[in-house]
Amino acid sequence: MTDHPLPFIEHLTEAAAHLPGGPTAAALRQRGLDHWCALGLPGRRSEAFKYTRLDGLKDIGFHAAPLRDPHPAADIPAGDALTGDAHVVVMVNGRCSPHLSDLDRLPDGVKLDSLRAVLESEPESLDDLLGRQINTEHHPFAALNTGLLADGVVLTIAPGTTLERPIHLIHVGETADHALAVHPRVLVRLGQGSAATLLESRIGVGGAPCLMNSVTEILLEAEATLDHVSLLNLPEGFTSLALAGIDLGQKARYHGFIMGLGAGMARHETRIRLSGEQAHAGLDAAAVLAGNQHLDITTLIEHAVPQCTSTQTVKSVLDDSARGVVQGKVVVAPDAQKTDARQQFRALLLSPKAEADTKPELEIYADDVACAHGAATGALDAEQLFYLTSRGIDPRTARGLLIEGFLAEALERVPGGAHGPRDSLADLLARRLSGRLAATPDAEATP
Amino acid sequence: MPLIEIKNLHARIGEREILKGINLAIEPGTVHAVMGPNGAGKSTLSNVIAGREGYEVTEGEILFNGENIAELSPDERARAGIFLAFQYPVEIPGVTLSTFLKAALNARRKAAGEAEIAPVEFLKLMRDTARRLNLPDDLIRRPVNVGFSGGEKKRADIFQMSVLEPTLCLLDETDSGLDIDALKVVSEGVNALRSPERGFLVITHYQRLLNHIVPDVVHVFADGRIVKTGDASLAEELEANGYADYTDAA
Numbered sequence: 004m005t006d007h008p009l010p011f012i013e014h015l016t017e018a019a020a021h022l023p024g025g026p027t028a029a030a031l032r033q034r035g036l037d038h039w040c041a042l043g044l045p046g047r048r049s050e051a052f053k054y055t056r057l058d059g060l061k062d063i064g065f066h067a068a069p070l071r072d073p074h075p076a077a078d079i080p081a082g083d084a085l086t087g088d089a090h091v092v093v094m095v096n097g098r099c100s101p102h103l104s105d106l107d108r109l110p111d112g113v114k115l116d117s118l119r120a121v122l123e124s125e126p127e128s129l130d131d132l133l134g135r136q137i138n139t140e141h142h143p144f145a146a147l148n149t150g151l152l153a154d155g156v157v158l159t160i161a162p163g164t165t166l167e168r169p170i171h172l173i174h175v176g177e178t179a180d181h182a183l184a185v186h187p188r189v190l191v192r193l194g195q196g197s198a199a200t201l202l203e204s205r206i207g208v209g210g211a212p213c214l215m216n217s218v219t220e221i222l223l224e225a226e227a228t229l230d231h232v233s234l235l236n237l238p239e240g241f242t243s244l245a246l247a248g249i250d251l252g253q254k255a256r257y258h259g260f261i262m263g264l265g266a267g268m269a270r271h272e273t274r275i276r277l278s279g280e281q282a283h284a285g286l287d288a289a290a291v292l293a294g295n296q297h298l299d300i301t302t303l304i305e306h307a308v309p310q311c312t313s314t315q316t317v318k319s320v321l322d323d324s325a326r327g328v329v330q331g332k333v334v335v336a337p338d339a340q341k342t343d344a345r346q347q348f349r350a351l352l353l354s355p356k357a358e359a360d361t362k363p364e365l366e367i368y369a370d371d372v373a374c375a376h377g378a379a380t381g382a383l384d385a386e387q388l389f390y391l392t393s394r395g396i397d398p399r400t401a402r403g404l405l406i407e408g409f410l411a412e413a414l415e416r417v418p419g420g421a422h423g424p425r426d427s428l429a430d431l432l433a434r435r436l437s438g439r440l441a442a443t444p445d446a447e448a449t450p
Numbered sequence: 451m452p453l454i455e456i457k458n459l460h461a462r463i464g465e466r467e468i469l470k471g472i473n474l475a476i477e478p479g480t481v482h483a484v485m486g487p488n489g490a491g492k493s494t495l496s497n498v499i500a501g502r503e504g505y506e507v508t509e510g511e512i513l514f515n516g517e518n519i520a521e522l523s524p525d526e527r528a529r530a531g532i533f534l535a536f537q538y539p540v541e542i543p544g545v546t547l548s549t550f551l552k553a554a555l556n557a558r559r560k561a562a563g564e565a566e567i568a569p570v571e572f573l574k575l576m577r578d579t580a581r582r583l584n585l586p587d588d589l590i591r592r593p594v595n596v597g598f599s600g601g602e603k604k605r606a607d608i609f610q611m612s613v614l615e616p617t618l619c620l621l622d623e624t625d626s627g628l629d630i631d632a633l634k635v636v637s638e639g640v641n642a643l644r645s646p647e648r649g650f651l652v653i654t655h656y657q658r659l660l661n662h663i664v665p666d667v668v669h670v671f672a673d674g675r676i677v678k679t680g681d682a683s684l685a686e687e688l689e690a691n692g693y694a695d696y697t698d699a700a
């Protein structure tokens with residue numbers, strides 16, 4: 004496998020024959036395959052992947068995950084996932100696992116199925132959803148995901164329906180003795196005036212590497228509201244690549260929050276299109292990385308029509324040799340007047356070897372707009388540390404308090420209010436921080 | 451034994467010598483005031499006592515309760531009983547005053563071999579102390595000093611001091627920025643802490659504060675040295691004549 008010039012090509016050609024779905028799905032896969040062949044792994048000249056080198060993937064002999072239903076995995080590290088009351092759906096290695104999911108208490112107006120089941124039974128119901136929010140022509144990993152399209156989740160909420168409990172999608176990567184590549188697809192459609200909360204946890208176990216390459220497509224019809232919280236909490240040997248394409252109709256509201264606690268290598272890209280007037284998108288993130296972890300949060304918010312608003316706050320804490328990349332682009336179309344777009348990226352470096360690459364970018368073609376962006380990178384403040392320690396707090400605790408304080412502003416933005424996943428995220432964060440992160444002795448010496 | 455004894459203390463920042471041989475002993479139960487022109491080294495002295503980084507002590511020593519504290523870090527000094535009310539209190543975004551003080555209080559209790567404070571007890575302590583210092587209740591739920599007015603910041607430092615009950619209180623221009631009422635409230639807060647085992651070093655530019663917190667000893671500080679020591683009347687004399695006599699001498 005490794006001697007092939009284009010990785011995954013065997014997965015793609017072998018898969019084509021027996022994957023589920025009708026001619027539309029087959030045609031879509033073929034396009035995915037063609038685009039993957041044209042694009043391949045992003046190379047040195049790729050601007051979009053400039054800070055995130057993925058050529059190493061070609062040296063890992065990934066196997067394709069088996070298509071059959073996964074057996075109930077005994078050792079899912081559930082403690083790594085978000086907690087709280089929710090309708091849980093578990094996907095093991097990209098395959099929806101009915102045994103581990105509880106889909107029986109769904110209220111009227113809510114449909115939640117495995118993508119595979121839908122592809123087998125009524126593939127035509129996906130025609131105006133599948134492949135619509137993303138463009139595989141320019142995105143190699145979305146092309147790869149599409150070429151291997153087989154399973155995932157389809158969530159449909161009928162117009163006017165409000166889903167009280169969140170839906171919690173747990174992506175589990177589980178490897179044994181060989182490396183696995185999995186390519187789940189998540190499709191979400193919120194009918195007019197509906198409202199829901201979608202939680203996603205990416206967790207994993209296993210000694211061998213795993214590539215989780217997911218694509219999520221979300222369509223919000225007019226006045227629909229979606230709160231979407233994604234936790235990334237994968238082991239070192241894992242690579243997590245994700246692309247989400249989200250379209251907002253008139254007065255629709257989307258609020259996404261990404262909590263990145265890492266994988267060895269991760270790149271999460273979100274592309275939001277505000278295509279109905281007075282729609283609002285919030286896209287916030289917090290990341291806490293250490294060791295050699297790398298997380299790339301890339302976003303595109305496209306204001307296509309007038310009077311839409313978007314806000315974005317990203318805060319990263321980087322220790323050891325960790326690297327945090329934040330590329331955020333806002334595009335305001337020529338007639339998208341009265342656009343209000345805000346971006347704020349901040350990184351806290353705890354070690355001289357940690358690196359933050361922040362690139363806020365505005366592309367404005369309209370004239371009556373309010374846009375602001377800013378980026379700042381710095382070390383822990385020596386004055387603040389002295390103030391805390393001068394009260395008797397030991398330096399390690401003081402650093403922990405400052406780090407928590409730095410992240411507090413981001414955590415406040417976790418959607419869902421008091422019943423949302425904020426506490427669960429705060430717990431995971433506290434556990435992470437009580438580890439060695441705050442212990443860096445030379446933290447304040449960082450220039 | 452003095453609570454703190456400073457002997458021939460020389461300290462520099464980079465190449466520049468700021469403290470040029472300070473001798474000072476504060477007995478338990480006494481209040482020492484330090485007055486002196488801008489740039490004389492008053493804050494430097496209090497920072498060096500508190501153990502702030504960036505100063506190099508080139509000569510002399512500081513004995514706290516008879517022990518040399520040269521090797522102690524700021525948090526160890528604080529847990530031993532030293533408290534510095536800052537000339538410019540620092541803002542800590544995202545960390546509430548209550549979280550901060552609870553951590554500080556428990557650090558001291560832990561060092562003293564005591565159990566952590568019970569949440570209810572802590573809350574009561576915070577509320578009672580805030581009331582005594584005329585601080586709004588919500589201040590303790592806000593991030594430390596963030597968006598506090600100048601006077602509120604100074605009062606918040608005295609609030610911390612009242613909760614932590616140190617044995618040596620270093621007050622660096624706590625009166626600057628306080629309105630007349632706040633000055634009284636803060637002074638009352640400080641006076642309430644006066645006790646036979648506690649000592650105070652009060653840095654100020656204004657005699658006014660010393661009408662409220664009556665000092666036992668007044669020092670005039672100029673160019674890194676104590677150039678004169680007297681009783682409370684020395685402050686009045688300074689108020690009338692300024693520092694000209696001393697700065698010329700220094």
Ligand SMILES: Nc1ncnc2c1ncn2[C@@H]1O[C@H](COP(=O)(O)OP(=O)(O)OP(=O)(O)O)[C@@H](O)[C@H]1O
Nearest residue numbers: 463468486487488489490491492493494495504537
């Ligand atoms: N970090 C520093 N780097 C260089 N010089 C410094 C630094 N901190 C203080 N100094 C200098 O040391 C001298 C003493 O400063 P200090 O703050 O102790 O004075 P002060 O007596 O407290 O004055 P004030 O009454 O204005 O508060 C000043 O000349 C000041 O410029």
Ligand SMILES: [Mg+2]
Nearest residue numbers: 492493494537
């Ligand atoms: Mg000063």
